[in-house]
Amino acid sequence: MRRVSLLLLFYLFFWSDVSSQQSTVLISGAVYDSETGESLPSATILIDGTYRGTISNPEGEFSIEADTLPVTLQVRYIGYRTTRIRITDKTVFPLQIMLERAVTEMEEIVVTDRDPGLSIMETVIARKQIWRKNLQNYSVDAYTRQVLSNDTSIASVSESRSVLYWDRERGIREIQQEVRQTSNLSADQNFSGVRYLPNFYDDDIEIAGFNMVGITHPDALRYYRYSLIETTVMDDVPVYKIEVIPKRERQPLFEGVAFVHGGDFALLEVELRPNRVVTFPPPVQDFQLSYMQQFSNYGKDFWLPVDVRIEGVIRVGIVGLQFPSIQFRQLSRLSGYEVNTAMPDSVFAVESDFVRADTSATDSLKLLTEMVQIPLTEEEQIAYETIDSTQTLEEAFRPEGFLARMIDEDEQGNGGGNGFLSGLGAMVPDGFTIKARFNRVDGFHAGLGYRHTFEAINQRAELSAGYSFFSEMWDVSAGVRQRLWQGNEAVLSLEFLYMNATDTRYRSQIYPPIMNSIATISGAEDYFDYFRNEKLSAEIRARQLLPYTRISIGGTHERHRSISGDVLDYSLFGFHKTRRPNLPVEEGLLNSFYAEININHESGTLGFSGTNGFEIRGEWSGPSLGSDFSYLKVQASGELSIPTFYRRRLFANQLHIFFTGGTATSGMPVQRHGAIDGSLARFTPFGSLRTRNGLPYEGSEYWFVTAEHNFRTIPFELLGLWPLVDRGWGIILFGGAGSAGGGSNGLPGILNSEGTHTEAGLSLNSVFGILRIDIAKRLDDRGYFIGVSVPRYF
Structure with missing residues (x-):
């Protein structure tokens, strides 16, 4: 499982019926400097009159297919004279091709206030607009090799041969034809391909989720400075080496060099890397990427990629868990272009952009000898x-690290050893769960739950029972969920539930009972009040009838009783305030109908990630239902996440808004109050009033809005505090306001807000990758509050 996870993590950062062409002859050889005898890596080898080409490997070796003979090879390398070699059926392979260095004899450059590199790139951009608008589609044969290494050696090699289809309107499709990999990988773990690789002639280029402005973008001069470094010669035509320098320090951009053909004013080669803006928050500790790509027009109209070469390093770790560096190398060759031809409709009829090779009859030894490839290094x-x-x-x-040792011990325990985690798991049979909680009314509560799914009839049943040692009361529950219908992702189900248990008088949208139990036993204020609820309910639930939508309709029959008597004045360490009394509820029989619509809204995320969602719920109870209470209640809540600045980054600056509110007619009992969450001890998550310490506000009418803007690392980048930037620390500004009142029905101690509670503050986000520190100021009254919460990542 961890192996698959590593592959998925890694490929997060880097990214038609076609028969294999049969080659008549395979031309092989190596390219060297004629003076020094040194090999020339990434030399370009083209077959004249075709869109077919390849490059040499790091040792100067190459191979290329020719359908018929004779052909003429064109071998070029920037700074050397291009060599043409006639290949016939009498040619002996492997070839040894010696390239001579070109002698640069250029006219003097007149120095002005305007760098010549800027004028050259202006011409490149203008000419690209002319020929690129006529490029409608192409298909191309691709060979790709990916190599994963750790700090000491190669960990895996995977190769593929595929056909890539590109269409201006319909996008990209890639069809794998052959694959090969080291024996520690399976064919379904071979992700090698070119569909996700950049073409540095594109206007916009996606790198690891960042939307980068290409160096030939129509607006590139707003983002880049271009400086002419030197001029050399190839085929008696000047080649300009131009430095690419980002103008904007906080935009994700490229830096490096570009080589420009001085005759056609086209890109010949780029050597680029993302600037330091392209980083990731913990647990990623280091991320480096470099790209090299060559282009050719093959003597025709369009300048197309010949290759892509990528090298990268990722280091991942947290305190107690450190992975070896993941080193990545990819080499892709693109050859045999067919440009502006009829594309097969069957290719684009497939929804996925990638079709794997059929490996059911693969002979790896055959592929080893017959796959046309860039030769392997030693x-x-x-x-x-x-x-x-x-x-x-x-x-x-x-x-x-110590966390890794705990995992290892657990894995050994699963194999029959005595790992700590597996030892605990072995105490509970499959299907059973341990239930535990602590509060001032029940004291310590322990129980056991059991869940079983009857696959044959699409039914799930649950039972649980537990005992509270202070209140000396039992909790019991039983439930059945029956799936009535399923189609694709849509599910219609019917659920029945019976419970006789301690319940909370008001609901929290943030804190589950276990979180309150931990806080309370540690000495914090008990967040809830409690009553006994004997309840029978039935609900019909429809999920995904519409995208991201859940609809629930149901009814309840409940009998409510107050829990009287003393409360348990206890905490684990004894450092707590005297426990407050548990308030009574309005006792009686409550029968109701309710309906709820939820559109992509999830509670309990604690502000870790932002979503866009909404939920509305209505409930009605009255004497005609045999209820002791008569009321109509409507409540709604939702969250918005809106990108603001630096949208080309993987994680843009964002504005997050949370809102909730509700209203009810008179006659609603206090145990149906709505609530505005406050902080839980020093825990201050998004969606709470941080300066409302230890308790919520409640009422029959309530509203609450909070918003925060996540500036991420931008403030520290402006200040030049790069060590903090590299660690992912960021700044968040927030504010909130809310009010709750009404519905006390003469009962004492109801937690109304007595006006509008307002606050504002600042957060230091992603401290050590695991904390967010919140500093809040109450605006309608005195007081500051400092708390911690989970970091905002998304």
Whole structure:
């Protein structure tokens, strides 16, 4: 499982019926400097008169297919004279191609206030607009090799041969034809391909989720400075080496160099890397990427990629869990373009942009010899020969630290050892769960639950029972959920529930009972008041009838009783205020109908991530239902997450808004009050009034709105505090206001707000990757409050 997770983590950062072409002859050789004899990596080898080409590997070696002979090879390398070689059926392979250095004899450049590199790139951008508008589609054969390494050696090699289809209107599709990988990977773990690779001639380029402005974007001059570094020659035509420098320090942009063909004013090659804005919050500790790509027009109208070369390093870890560095290398060759031709409709009829190769009849040895490829390096060949199925990625990237040792112990326990975590798990049979809580009314509560699914009849049943040691009362519950219908993602179900248990007088949209139990036993104020509820309910629930939508309609029959008597004045360490009394409720029989519509709204996220969702609920009770209470109640809540600044980043600055409110007619009992959440001890999550310490506000009529703007690392970038930026620390400004009142019905101690409670503050986000520190000021009254919560990541 961890192996699959590592692959998915890794490929987060880097990214038609077609038969395999049969080659008539495979041309192979190597390219060297004629003076020094050194190999020339990434030399471009093209077949004249075609859209077919390849590049040499790091040792200068290459191979390329030719359908017929004779052909002429064109071998070029920036700063060298291009060589043309005639290949016939009498040519002996492998070829040894010696390239001569070009002698640069250029006219003097007149120095002005305007850098010549700027004028050159203006021309490149203008000419691109001319030829690019006529490029409607293409298909191309692709060979890709991906190599994963740790700090010491290669961990895996995977290769693929595929056909890529690009259409201006319909997008990209890639069809794998052949795959090969070291024996520690399976074919379904071979993600090698080119569909997600950048074309640096594009206007907008996505790198690891960041939307980057390309260096030939029509507005590129607003984002980049271009400086001419030097001029060399290729084919008696000047080649300009131009430095690419970001103008905007807080935009995700590229930096590096571009080589421009001085005759056509087109990109020949780029060597680029994302600027330091392209970073990720913890647990990512280091992230580095570099890209190299060459282009050719193959003597025709369009400048298309010949290759893509990527090198990257990721380091991931938290306190107590440190992974080895994940080093990534990818090499892709694009050859045999067919441009502006009829694209098969069957290719784009497939919804997925990637179709895997059929490996059911794969002969890996055959592929080893027949797959047309950029030759393996010696190190990669050794990896194929020596890596076996036991050398898993899990082993290659095994973490270190005390958390890693706990995981290892648990895994050993699952295999029959005595790991701590597995030892606890072994005490509870499958289907059973341990239930525990603590509050000032029940004291310690312990119980056991059981859940079983009857697959044959699409039914799930649950039972639970537990005992409270201070109140000396039992909680029991039983429930059945029957699936009535299912179609694709839509589900219609019927649920019945019976319970006789301690219940909370008001509902929290943030804090589950276990969280309050931990806070209370540690000495904090008990957040809730309690009563006994014997309840029988039935509900019809429809999920995904519409996207992201849940609709519930149901009815309840409930008998409510107050819990009288003393409360338990106890905490684990003895550091607590005297426990407040538990307030009574309005006793009686409550029968009601309710309906609820939920559109992508989830409570209890604690502000870890932002969503866009809404929920509305209505409930009616009256004498005609045999109820002792008569009321109509409507409540709603929702959340908005709106990108604001720096939208080209993976995580833009965002405005997050949470709102909730409700109203009811007179006659609603206090145990149906709505609530505005406050902080729980020093825990101050998004969606709470942070300066309302330890208790909520409640009432029959209530409203609450809170908003925060996440500036992420931008303030520290402006101040040049890069160590904090690199650690992912950020700044959040927030504010909120709310009011709750009415509905006391003569009962004492109801937690109304007595006016509008307002506050504002500042948060230091992602401290050490695991904390958010909130500093809040109450505006309608005196007081500051400092608390902690989970970091805002998304």
